[in-house]
Amino acid sequence: MSSRVRILVAFLLNLGFSIFEFIGGAFTNSISIMSDALHDAGDAISILVSYILEVKSIKGKNNYYTYGYRRYSVLGALITTVILIIGAFFVIISSSIRIINPSTVNYNGMIILAVIGVVVNLVATYVTHKGSKLNQKAVSLHMFEDVLGWVVVLVGAFVIKFTGFYIIDAIMSICVSLFILFSALKNLKEVLDLFMEKSPIDIKVIEKDILSIDGVKGVHHLHIWSIDEENVSVTLHVVSKLKDFKVVKSRVKEVLKKKGITHVTVEMEEESEKCESTGCE
Ligand SMILES: [Zn+2]
Ligand SMILES: [Zn+2]
Structure with missing residues:
Protein backbone atom coordinates (compact mmCIF):
# COMPACT_ATOMS: atom_id res chain seq x y z
CA MET A 1 0.00 0.00 0.00
CA SER A 2 1.44 3.41 -0.89
CA SER A 3 1.94 5.89 1.93
CA ARG A 4 -0.72 8.17 0.45
CA VAL A 5 -3.34 5.45 0.57
CA ARG A 6 -2.24 4.43 4.06
CA ILE A 7 -2.62 7.97 5.35
CA LEU A 8 -5.98 8.38 3.64
CA VAL A 9 -7.26 5.15 5.21
CA ALA A 10 -6.06 6.28 8.63
CA PHE A 11 -7.71 9.67 8.17
CA LEU A 12 -11.08 8.23 7.15
CA LEU A 13 -10.97 5.63 9.93
CA ASN A 14 -10.31 8.29 12.54
CA LEU A 15 -12.88 10.72 11.24
CA GLY A 16 -15.58 8.06 10.98
CA PHE A 17 -14.66 6.61 14.30
CA SER A 18 -14.66 9.89 16.11
CA ILE A 19 -18.27 10.53 15.01
CA PHE A 20 -19.18 7.00 16.06
CA GLU A 21 -17.54 7.59 19.45
CA PHE A 22 -19.26 10.90 20.10
CA ILE A 23 -22.60 9.16 19.56
CA GLY A 24 -21.50 6.12 21.58
CA GLY A 25 -20.11 8.30 24.36
CA ALA A 26 -23.37 10.26 24.63
CA PHE A 27 -25.39 7.03 24.56
CA THR A 28 -23.37 5.28 27.31
CA ASN A 29 -22.59 8.46 29.27
CA SER A 30 -18.95 7.31 29.39
CA ILE A 31 -16.29 9.99 29.79
CA SER A 32 -13.56 7.61 28.61
CA ILE A 33 -15.38 7.03 25.30
CA MET A 34 -15.97 10.77 24.95
CA SER A 35 -12.25 11.28 25.53
CA ASP A 36 -11.46 8.81 22.80
CA ALA A 37 -13.86 10.66 20.52
CA LEU A 38 -12.03 13.90 21.12
CA HIS A 39 -8.73 12.14 20.70
CA ASP A 40 -9.76 10.64 17.36
CA ALA A 41 -11.09 13.95 16.09
CA GLY A 42 -7.67 15.40 16.93
CA ASP A 43 -6.00 12.49 15.16
CA ALA A 44 -8.02 13.02 12.00
CA ILE A 45 -6.96 16.68 11.90
CA SER A 46 -3.35 15.73 12.64
CA ILE A 47 -3.23 13.11 9.95
CA LEU A 48 -4.57 15.57 7.40
CA VAL A 49 -2.08 18.27 8.44
CA SER A 50 0.89 15.92 8.44
CA TYR A 51 -0.14 14.42 5.12
CA ILE A 52 -0.34 17.83 3.43
CA LEU A 53 3.00 18.90 4.90
CA GLU A 54 4.67 15.57 4.10
CA VAL A 55 3.65 15.92 0.45
CA LYS A 56 4.93 19.51 0.45
CA SER A 57 8.18 18.43 2.14
CA ILE A 58 9.34 16.32 -0.81
CA LYS A 59 9.21 19.31 -3.17
CA GLY A 60 12.66 20.28 -4.40
CA LYS A 61 14.51 23.49 -3.61
CA ASN A 62 13.73 26.78 -5.27
CA ASN A 63 15.16 30.30 -5.29
CA TYR A 64 14.06 31.00 -1.72
CA TYR A 65 13.70 27.61 -0.01
CA THR A 66 17.31 26.70 -0.64
CA TYR A 67 17.16 23.41 1.26
CA GLY A 68 13.90 22.41 -0.38
CA TYR A 69 10.84 21.92 1.80
CA ARG A 70 12.09 19.16 4.03
CA ARG A 71 11.39 21.03 7.21
CA TYR A 72 7.67 21.01 6.41
CA SER A 73 7.75 17.41 7.55
CA VAL A 74 9.12 18.51 10.92
CA LEU A 75 6.46 21.23 11.07
CA GLY A 76 3.85 18.50 10.58
CA ALA A 77 5.29 16.64 13.56
CA LEU A 78 5.16 19.82 15.63
CA ILE A 79 1.49 20.55 14.87
CA THR A 80 0.48 16.93 15.45
CA THR A 81 2.26 16.81 18.78
CA VAL A 82 0.75 20.08 19.97
CA ILE A 83 -2.78 18.84 19.09
CA LEU A 84 -2.06 15.71 21.12
CA ILE A 85 -0.95 17.74 24.15
CA ILE A 86 -3.95 20.08 24.05
CA GLY A 87 -6.30 17.09 23.74
CA ALA A 88 -4.69 15.36 26.72
CA PHE A 89 -5.10 18.45 28.90
CA PHE A 90 -8.73 18.80 27.87
CA VAL A 91 -9.46 15.17 28.78
CA ILE A 92 -7.70 15.44 32.14
CA ILE A 93 -9.78 18.49 33.06
CA SER A 94 -13.13 17.03 31.99
CA SER A 95 -12.37 13.69 33.68
CA SER A 96 -11.47 15.46 36.90
CA ILE A 97 -14.84 17.22 36.82
CA ARG A 98 -16.47 13.80 36.38
CA ILE A 99 -14.69 12.43 39.45
CA ILE A 100 -16.04 15.32 41.52
CA ASN A 101 -19.56 14.84 40.07
CA PRO A 102 -19.85 11.10 39.35
CA SER A 103 -22.68 9.71 37.23
CA THR A 104 -23.74 6.24 36.08
CA VAL A 105 -22.70 4.74 32.73
CA ASN A 106 -24.06 2.03 30.43
CA TYR A 107 -21.30 -0.56 30.86
CA ASN A 108 -22.76 -3.13 28.44
CA GLY A 109 -22.81 -0.53 25.70
CA MET A 110 -19.22 0.37 26.58
CA ILE A 111 -18.09 -3.25 26.21
CA ILE A 112 -19.57 -3.56 22.72
CA LEU A 113 -18.08 -0.25 21.58
CA ALA A 114 -14.68 -1.10 23.07
CA VAL A 115 -14.42 -4.40 21.24
CA ILE A 116 -15.16 -2.65 17.93
CA GLY A 117 -12.72 0.11 18.88
CA VAL A 118 -9.81 -2.20 19.61
CA VAL A 119 -10.24 -4.07 16.32
CA VAL A 120 -10.59 -0.99 14.11
CA ASN A 121 -7.68 0.82 15.73
CA LEU A 122 -5.39 -2.18 15.56
CA VAL A 123 -6.01 -2.24 11.81
CA ALA A 124 -5.28 1.49 11.60
CA THR A 125 -2.06 1.07 13.60
CA TYR A 126 -0.97 -1.71 11.32
CA VAL A 127 -1.50 0.28 8.12
CA THR A 128 0.31 3.37 9.44
CA HIS A 129 3.12 1.88 11.53
CA LYS A 130 5.76 1.89 8.79
CA GLY A 131 8.09 4.84 8.51
CA SER A 132 10.69 6.24 10.85
CA LYS A 133 10.43 9.97 10.24
CA LEU A 134 9.26 12.13 13.14
CA ASN A 135 6.11 13.06 11.31
CA GLN A 136 5.13 9.47 10.60
CA LYS A 137 6.16 8.44 14.10
CA ALA A 138 3.76 11.02 15.53
CA VAL A 139 0.88 9.67 13.46
CA SER A 140 1.64 6.09 14.39
CA LEU A 141 1.88 7.04 18.07
CA HIS A 142 -1.66 8.42 17.88
CA MET A 143 -2.94 5.17 16.47
CA PHE A 144 -1.30 3.08 19.13
CA GLU A 145 -2.74 5.24 21.86
CA ASP A 146 -6.19 4.74 20.43
CA VAL A 147 -5.84 1.00 20.85
CA LEU A 148 -4.69 1.56 24.40
CA GLY A 149 -7.60 3.92 25.01
CA TRP A 150 -10.09 1.27 23.96
CA VAL A 151 -8.48 -1.47 26.03
CA VAL A 152 -8.88 0.85 28.99
CA VAL A 153 -12.55 1.42 28.18
CA LEU A 154 -13.05 -2.32 27.99
CA VAL A 155 -11.37 -3.04 31.32
CA GLY A 156 -13.17 -0.12 32.94
CA ALA A 157 -16.56 -1.34 31.68
CA PHE A 158 -15.96 -4.78 33.19
CA VAL A 159 -14.88 -3.29 36.51
CA ILE A 160 -18.05 -1.19 36.62
CA LYS A 161 -20.19 -4.17 35.62
CA PHE A 162 -18.92 -6.29 38.51
CA THR A 163 -18.22 -3.69 41.20
CA GLY A 164 -20.36 -0.66 40.38
CA PHE A 165 -17.27 1.55 40.83
CA TYR A 166 -18.35 4.21 38.34
CA ILE A 167 -15.55 6.75 38.71
CA ILE A 168 -13.04 4.17 37.38
CA ASP A 169 -14.21 5.41 33.95
CA ALA A 170 -12.85 8.89 34.64
CA ILE A 171 -9.77 7.70 36.54
CA MET A 172 -8.71 5.49 33.66
CA SER A 173 -9.15 8.19 31.06
CA ILE A 174 -6.89 10.43 33.16
CA CYS A 175 -4.25 7.67 33.27
CA VAL A 176 -4.34 7.25 29.49
CA SER A 177 -4.07 11.01 28.99
CA LEU A 178 -1.06 11.21 31.29
CA PHE A 179 0.62 8.48 29.29
CA ILE A 180 -0.16 10.31 26.02
CA LEU A 181 1.06 13.58 27.50
CA PHE A 182 4.34 12.01 28.56
CA SER A 183 5.17 10.52 25.15
CA ALA A 184 3.98 13.65 23.34
CA LEU A 185 6.24 15.86 25.44
CA LYS A 186 9.18 13.62 24.61
CA ASN A 187 8.33 13.93 20.92
CA LEU A 188 7.92 17.69 21.29
CA LYS A 189 11.43 18.00 22.69
CA GLU A 190 12.89 16.13 19.72
CA VAL A 191 11.02 18.37 17.27
CA LEU A 192 11.97 21.58 19.07
CA ASP A 193 15.63 20.51 19.16
CA LEU A 194 15.55 20.40 15.37
CA PHE A 195 13.95 23.83 15.10
CA MET A 196 16.48 25.20 17.58
CA GLU A 197 19.32 23.95 15.35
CA LYS A 198 20.65 21.74 18.10
CA SER A 199 23.47 19.61 16.78
CA PRO A 200 22.44 15.96 16.38
CA ILE A 201 26.05 14.98 17.16
CA ASP A 202 28.38 16.00 20.00
ZN1 LIG B 1 30.99 30.23 13.89
ZN1 LIG C 1 38.30 30.96 10.57
Whole structure:
Protein backbone atom coordinates (compact mmCIF):
# COMPACT_ATOMS: atom_id res chain seq x y z
CA MET A 1 0.00 0.00 0.00
CA SER A 2 1.44 3.41 -0.89
CA SER A 3 1.94 5.89 1.93
CA ARG A 4 -0.72 8.17 0.45
CA VAL A 5 -3.34 5.45 0.57
CA ARG A 6 -2.24 4.43 4.06
CA ILE A 7 -2.62 7.97 5.35
CA LEU A 8 -5.98 8.38 3.64
CA VAL A 9 -7.26 5.15 5.21
CA ALA A 10 -6.06 6.28 8.63
CA PHE A 11 -7.71 9.67 8.17
CA LEU A 12 -11.08 8.23 7.15
CA LEU A 13 -10.97 5.63 9.93
CA ASN A 14 -10.31 8.29 12.54
CA LEU A 15 -12.88 10.72 11.24
CA GLY A 16 -15.58 8.06 10.98
CA PHE A 17 -14.66 6.61 14.30
CA SER A 18 -14.66 9.89 16.11
CA ILE A 19 -18.27 10.53 15.01
CA PHE A 20 -19.18 7.00 16.06
CA GLU A 21 -17.54 7.59 19.45
CA PHE A 22 -19.26 10.90 20.10
CA ILE A 23 -22.60 9.16 19.56
CA GLY A 24 -21.50 6.12 21.58
CA GLY A 25 -20.11 8.30 24.36
CA ALA A 26 -23.37 10.26 24.63
CA PHE A 27 -25.39 7.03 24.56
CA THR A 28 -23.37 5.28 27.31
CA ASN A 29 -22.59 8.46 29.27
CA SER A 30 -18.95 7.31 29.39
CA ILE A 31 -16.29 9.99 29.79
CA SER A 32 -13.56 7.61 28.61
CA ILE A 33 -15.38 7.03 25.30
CA MET A 34 -15.97 10.77 24.95
CA SER A 35 -12.25 11.28 25.53
CA ASP A 36 -11.46 8.81 22.80
CA ALA A 37 -13.86 10.66 20.52
CA LEU A 38 -12.03 13.90 21.12
CA HIS A 39 -8.73 12.14 20.70
CA ASP A 40 -9.76 10.64 17.36
CA ALA A 41 -11.09 13.95 16.09
CA GLY A 42 -7.67 15.40 16.93
CA ASP A 43 -6.00 12.49 15.16
CA ALA A 44 -8.02 13.02 12.00
CA ILE A 45 -6.96 16.68 11.90
CA SER A 46 -3.35 15.73 12.64
CA ILE A 47 -3.23 13.11 9.95
CA LEU A 48 -4.57 15.57 7.40
CA VAL A 49 -2.08 18.27 8.44
CA SER A 50 0.89 15.92 8.44
CA TYR A 51 -0.14 14.42 5.12
CA ILE A 52 -0.34 17.83 3.43
CA LEU A 53 3.00 18.90 4.90
CA GLU A 54 4.67 15.57 4.10
CA VAL A 55 3.65 15.92 0.45
CA LYS A 56 4.93 19.51 0.45
CA SER A 57 8.18 18.43 2.14
CA ILE A 58 9.34 16.32 -0.81
CA LYS A 59 9.21 19.31 -3.17
CA GLY A 60 12.66 20.28 -4.40
CA LYS A 61 14.51 23.49 -3.61
CA ASN A 62 13.73 26.78 -5.27
CA ASN A 63 15.16 30.30 -5.29
CA TYR A 64 14.06 31.00 -1.72
CA TYR A 65 13.70 27.61 -0.01
CA THR A 66 17.31 26.70 -0.64
CA TYR A 67 17.16 23.41 1.26
CA GLY A 68 13.90 22.41 -0.38
CA TYR A 69 10.84 21.92 1.80
CA ARG A 70 12.09 19.16 4.03
CA ARG A 71 11.39 21.03 7.21
CA TYR A 72 7.67 21.01 6.41
CA SER A 73 7.75 17.41 7.55
CA VAL A 74 9.12 18.51 10.92
CA LEU A 75 6.46 21.23 11.07
CA GLY A 76 3.85 18.50 10.58
CA ALA A 77 5.29 16.64 13.56
CA LEU A 78 5.16 19.82 15.63
CA ILE A 79 1.49 20.55 14.87
CA THR A 80 0.48 16.93 15.45
CA THR A 81 2.26 16.81 18.78
CA VAL A 82 0.75 20.08 19.97
CA ILE A 83 -2.78 18.84 19.09
CA LEU A 84 -2.06 15.71 21.12
CA ILE A 85 -0.95 17.74 24.15
CA ILE A 86 -3.95 20.08 24.05
CA GLY A 87 -6.30 17.09 23.74
CA ALA A 88 -4.69 15.36 26.72
CA PHE A 89 -5.10 18.45 28.90
CA PHE A 90 -8.73 18.80 27.87
CA VAL A 91 -9.46 15.17 28.78
CA ILE A 92 -7.70 15.44 32.14
CA ILE A 93 -9.78 18.49 33.06
CA SER A 94 -13.13 17.03 31.99
CA SER A 95 -12.37 13.69 33.68
CA SER A 96 -11.47 15.46 36.90
CA ILE A 97 -14.84 17.22 36.82
CA ARG A 98 -16.47 13.80 36.38
CA ILE A 99 -14.69 12.43 39.45
CA ILE A 100 -16.04 15.32 41.52
CA ASN A 101 -19.56 14.84 40.07
CA PRO A 102 -19.85 11.10 39.35
CA SER A 103 -22.68 9.71 37.23
CA THR A 104 -23.74 6.24 36.08
CA VAL A 105 -22.70 4.74 32.73
CA ASN A 106 -24.06 2.03 30.43
CA TYR A 107 -21.30 -0.56 30.86
CA ASN A 108 -22.76 -3.13 28.44
CA GLY A 109 -22.81 -0.53 25.70
CA MET A 110 -19.22 0.37 26.58
CA ILE A 111 -18.09 -3.25 26.21
CA ILE A 112 -19.57 -3.56 22.72
CA LEU A 113 -18.08 -0.25 21.58
CA ALA A 114 -14.68 -1.10 23.07
CA VAL A 115 -14.42 -4.40 21.24
CA ILE A 116 -15.16 -2.65 17.93
CA GLY A 117 -12.72 0.11 18.88
CA VAL A 118 -9.81 -2.20 19.61
CA VAL A 119 -10.24 -4.07 16.32
CA VAL A 120 -10.59 -0.99 14.11
CA ASN A 121 -7.68 0.82 15.73
CA LEU A 122 -5.39 -2.18 15.56
CA VAL A 123 -6.01 -2.24 11.81
CA ALA A 124 -5.28 1.49 11.60
CA THR A 125 -2.06 1.07 13.60
CA TYR A 126 -0.97 -1.71 11.32
CA VAL A 127 -1.50 0.28 8.12
CA THR A 128 0.31 3.37 9.44
CA HIS A 129 3.12 1.88 11.53
CA LYS A 130 5.76 1.89 8.79
CA GLY A 131 8.09 4.84 8.51
CA SER A 132 10.69 6.24 10.85
CA LYS A 133 10.43 9.97 10.24
CA LEU A 134 9.26 12.13 13.14
CA ASN A 135 6.11 13.06 11.31
CA GLN A 136 5.13 9.47 10.60
CA LYS A 137 6.16 8.44 14.10
CA ALA A 138 3.76 11.02 15.53
CA VAL A 139 0.88 9.67 13.46
CA SER A 140 1.64 6.09 14.39
CA LEU A 141 1.88 7.04 18.07
CA HIS A 142 -1.66 8.42 17.88
CA MET A 143 -2.94 5.17 16.47
CA PHE A 144 -1.30 3.08 19.13
CA GLU A 145 -2.74 5.24 21.86
CA ASP A 146 -6.19 4.74 20.43
CA VAL A 147 -5.84 1.00 20.85
CA LEU A 148 -4.69 1.56 24.40
CA GLY A 149 -7.60 3.92 25.01
CA TRP A 150 -10.09 1.27 23.96
CA VAL A 151 -8.48 -1.47 26.03
CA VAL A 152 -8.88 0.85 28.99
CA VAL A 153 -12.55 1.42 28.18
CA LEU A 154 -13.05 -2.32 27.99
CA VAL A 155 -11.37 -3.04 31.32
CA GLY A 156 -13.17 -0.12 32.94
CA ALA A 157 -16.56 -1.34 31.68
CA PHE A 158 -15.96 -4.78 33.19
CA VAL A 159 -14.88 -3.29 36.51
CA ILE A 160 -18.05 -1.19 36.62
CA LYS A 161 -20.19 -4.17 35.62
CA PHE A 162 -18.92 -6.29 38.51
CA THR A 163 -18.22 -3.69 41.20
CA GLY A 164 -20.36 -0.66 40.38
CA PHE A 165 -17.27 1.55 40.83
CA TYR A 166 -18.35 4.21 38.34
CA ILE A 167 -15.55 6.75 38.71
CA ILE A 168 -13.04 4.17 37.38
CA ASP A 169 -14.21 5.41 33.95
CA ALA A 170 -12.85 8.89 34.64
CA ILE A 171 -9.77 7.70 36.54
CA MET A 172 -8.71 5.49 33.66
CA SER A 173 -9.15 8.19 31.06
CA ILE A 174 -6.89 10.43 33.16
CA CYS A 175 -4.25 7.67 33.27
CA VAL A 176 -4.34 7.25 29.49
CA SER A 177 -4.07 11.01 28.99
CA LEU A 178 -1.06 11.21 31.29
CA PHE A 179 0.62 8.48 29.29
CA ILE A 180 -0.16 10.31 26.02
CA LEU A 181 1.06 13.58 27.50
CA PHE A 182 4.34 12.01 28.56
CA SER A 183 5.17 10.52 25.15
CA ALA A 184 3.98 13.65 23.34
CA LEU A 185 6.24 15.86 25.44
CA LYS A 186 9.18 13.62 24.61
CA ASN A 187 8.33 13.93 20.92
CA LEU A 188 7.92 17.69 21.29
CA LYS A 189 11.43 18.00 22.69
CA GLU A 190 12.89 16.13 19.72
CA VAL A 191 11.02 18.37 17.27
CA LEU A 192 11.97 21.58 19.07
CA ASP A 193 15.63 20.51 19.16
CA LEU A 194 15.55 20.40 15.37
CA PHE A 195 13.95 23.83 15.10
CA MET A 196 16.48 25.20 17.58
CA GLU A 197 19.32 23.95 15.35
CA LYS A 198 20.65 21.74 18.10
CA SER A 199 23.47 19.61 16.78
CA PRO A 200 22.44 15.96 16.38
CA ILE A 201 26.05 14.98 17.16
CA ASP A 202 28.38 16.00 20.00
CA ILE A 203 30.66 18.49 18.21
CA LYS A 204 33.58 17.69 20.54
CA VAL A 205 33.65 14.21 18.98
CA ILE A 206 33.79 15.65 15.45
CA GLU A 207 36.37 18.22 16.51
CA LYS A 208 38.60 15.48 17.93
CA ASP A 209 38.35 13.44 14.73
CA ILE A 210 39.27 16.42 12.58
CA LEU A 211 42.19 17.44 14.79
CA SER A 212 43.60 13.94 14.48
CA ILE A 213 43.84 14.31 10.69
CA ASP A 214 47.38 14.56 9.36
CA GLY A 215 48.01 18.16 8.25
CA VAL A 216 45.31 19.79 10.40
CA LYS A 217 46.54 22.40 12.88
CA GLY A 218 43.21 23.60 14.20
CA VAL A 219 39.47 23.76 13.66
CA HIS A 220 36.95 26.47 14.58
CA HIS A 221 33.55 27.78 13.54
CA LEU A 222 32.37 24.24 13.66
CA HIS A 223 28.58 24.23 13.26
CA ILE A 224 26.41 21.17 12.82
CA TRP A 225 22.65 21.16 12.30
CA SER A 226 19.93 19.21 10.62
CA ILE A 227 17.04 20.31 8.44
CA ASP A 228 14.91 17.24 8.90
CA GLU A 229 16.71 14.80 11.22
CA GLU A 230 17.91 12.81 8.20
CA ASN A 231 20.19 15.27 6.43
CA VAL A 232 22.98 16.72 8.54
CA SER A 233 24.87 19.84 7.45
CA VAL A 234 28.17 21.21 8.70
CA THR A 235 30.24 24.34 8.24
CA LEU A 236 33.77 24.64 9.62
CA HIS A 237 37.08 26.45 9.29
CA VAL A 238 40.16 24.27 9.13
CA VAL A 239 43.66 25.61 9.75
CA SER A 240 46.04 23.66 7.55
CA LYS A 241 49.70 22.91 8.24
CA LEU A 242 50.17 22.10 4.57
CA LYS A 243 50.25 24.66 1.78
CA ASP A 244 48.29 22.20 -0.35
CA PHE A 245 44.75 22.76 0.98
CA LYS A 246 43.25 20.28 -1.43
CA VAL A 247 44.75 17.25 0.33
CA VAL A 248 43.68 18.36 3.80
CA LYS A 249 40.21 19.33 2.61
CA SER A 250 39.52 15.98 1.09
CA ARG A 251 40.72 14.25 4.30
CA VAL A 252 38.31 16.41 6.33
CA LYS A 253 35.44 15.56 4.00
CA GLU A 254 36.31 11.88 4.23
CA VAL A 255 36.14 11.95 8.05
CA LEU A 256 32.77 13.76 7.99
CA LYS A 257 31.40 11.39 5.40
CA LYS A 258 32.14 8.49 7.73
CA LYS A 259 29.93 10.22 10.31
CA GLY A 260 27.11 10.47 7.78
CA ILE A 261 27.57 14.19 7.13
CA THR A 262 27.63 14.88 3.40
CA HIS A 263 26.45 18.51 3.20
CA VAL A 264 29.80 20.06 4.07
CA THR A 265 31.16 23.59 3.72
CA VAL A 266 34.85 23.93 4.59
CA GLU A 267 36.89 27.10 4.73
CA MET A 268 40.63 26.48 4.63
CA GLU A 269 43.02 28.81 6.40
CA GLU A 270 46.78 29.09 6.54
CA GLU A 271 48.52 28.97 9.92
CA SER A 272 49.47 32.66 9.72
CA GLU A 273 46.02 33.78 8.61
CA LYS A 274 43.78 35.81 10.94
CA CYS A 275 40.19 34.54 10.95
CA GLU A 276 37.71 37.34 10.27
CA SER A 277 34.50 35.49 11.02
CA THR A 278 32.57 36.42 14.15
CA GLY A 279 29.18 35.67 15.68
CA CYS A 280 29.55 32.43 17.63
CA GLU A 281 32.03 33.12 20.41
ZN1 LIG B 1 30.99 30.23 13.89
ZN1 LIG C 1 38.30 30.96 10.57
